[in-house]
Amino acid sequence: MTLEQLRYFQAAARLQHMGKAALQENISQPSLSIAIKKLETEFGVPLFKPNGRGVELTSQGKAFLPYADSILLQAQQAKKQMNACADSFNGEIRVAYTASMAYGYIPRLFKNFLSQAGKAYVIYSDEMPSDDIAAGLKSGRFDLGICSKIKPEPELVQIPLLYQPLVVLLPDTKAFAQCSLDRLEDLCAYPFVSYRKDYPMYRQISALFQREGLTPAITHFAYSEDAIARLVEQELGISIVAQTESLSQYRVRTIRPNWLKEGRHIYLTFHRLRVQGEGVKKMKDFLKIFTEQFPTP
Structure with a gap:
């Protein structure tokens, strides 16, 4: 029958x-x-x-x-x-990204993707820490993540998209104009504004100090480069952050001393085994082309 x-x-x-x-x-x-x-x-x-x-x-x-x-x-x-x-x-795309990408990269990505896709895809987006993005990708909440390096997960794939050099962030004021930071240990003389402890960037910058046997005088913990910059511009301390496009809107100064060689990679992250719809596949392919045209801070 x-x-x-x-x-x-x-x-x-x-x-x-x-x-x-x-x-x-x-x-x-x-x-x-x-x-x-x-x-x-x-x-x-x-x-x-x-x-x-x-x-x-x-x-x-x-x-x-x-x-x-x-x-x-x-x-x-x-x-x-x-x-x-x-x-x-096939028509919906669920993307999670870190706060560092929210200022310029993500809005331009969505605008350019939709203008060239030839189809009216619906995009659901969330802004959150990298570790939370990884958890969301594993549970199926998200299709794609744009975030920092996460702890190794066998089911997740990370492909480098952008590189952001680390910089020292100072208040752009007279009080800090003559600030001498020729060595990493010089930072320990000032209050330090840190990323939150559950962020990959906290782990990376803490390792930088630990290799030199140093402990910064942390007085504030914040969740993003923008949040840190707002504290720094009020002279509440100095910091080491990834250089992002949004820093230019704050009354802060960025320097890159000779001892500061590191940076942060931003990765396209997705589940290795989960079947992806048409829209997700198209955005994955588009991301590489778009990122090559995106200005480095």
């Missing part, structure tokens, strides 16, 4: 004529009759009997019609539901 056979049976039952049913279903009358005959053979009972030039249901056919109607209705509803699922799967 196939859906095609059920559809032919239903048409013949409603129209009470094999020829009219065949015309409605856009097949030849012999083909429709053969399909119904196969049903009768499978069930071992006649479903139709002659009635003048047409046909009518037998008692067995009348008993079967409600089941055929129900199966075809459920099949139609299932198809409608799966079409909606396909629209969502």
Whole structure:
């Protein structure tokens, strides 16, 4: 029993004529009759009997019609539901990114992607720390992540997108104009504004001090370069941050001493095994082209 056979049976039952049913279903009358005959053979009972030039249901056919109607209705509803699922799967993109990418990179990415995609994709975006992005990718909450280096996860892939050099961040005021930072240990003489402890950047900068046996005088913890810059411009301390485009809007000064060689990579991150829809695949391909055109801070 196939859906095609059920559809032919239903048409013949409603129209009470094999020829009219065949015309409605856009097949030849012999083909429709053969399909119904196969049903009768499978069930071992006649479903139709002659009635003048047409046909009518037998008692067995009348008993079967409600089941055929129900199966075809459920099949139609299932198809409608799966079409909606396909629209969502292929037409929606769920992206998570860190606060450092929110100022210029992400808005331009979305604008350029949508203008060149040739289709009106729906993008759901979230801003959060890199470790939370990794958790969201593992759980299936997100399709793509744009974030810092995370702890190794066998199911997650990270592909480098951008490189941001580390810089020392100082208040752009007279009090700090003559600030001498020829060595890393010179930073320990000032209050230090740090990334939050659960951020990859905190781990990276802490390792920088630990290699020299130093401990900065941390007085504030903040969640992003922008949050740190707002504290630094109020002369609440100095910091080491990744150089981002947004720093230019604050009253701060950035320097890169000779001892500061490190930087931060920003990665495209995604689940290794999860099947991706059309929109997600297109954005992945677009990201490399877009990033090559994005200005380095």
